[in-house]
Amino acid sequence: MDLTSLLIQAASGAIGGNAAAAATKNNALGTLGNTLAGALGGGLGGQLLGPLLGIDTAGLDIGAIVSGFATGGVSGAITALAAAWIKSKLA
Template structure:
């Protein structure tokens, strides 16, 4: 279970990041459910990308055998930023397609 904790943190923070981005950019918001779903996807992707770059995430935790504050913050940051960015991109695409 411990190896899944960073991924769970990334997914939850991605959903939060997606909803936060949706509330800040109402023009591109997909609604609460849409923001959450896209945020979860973006959170997983963002966390994995940061992990591959060695800046936190699941790979860093797997290499260090235990979760410390740095790896938790890396997972939260990667998930939250990834969720917000992907939600903004999908919102912009949806907005452009509806015109």
């Protein structure tokens, strides 16, 4: 686990979580909740999704940064939407 790629994936996950909530007009978690859920999902999901798909996300070359943003952003968006859906079902 590379700390740089983890930070890139967490940051892009936070962006992805807020973007997904804004796109679906579902702000059930609020800005802070979407950011935290997205960052958590982006960091953890990106670390799992990269090796699963055979994508190298370690390092600071342009390919690793772009793939880190992609895997972190997608994972963060899915995590934030899933958390908002679970919260709405429990309410």
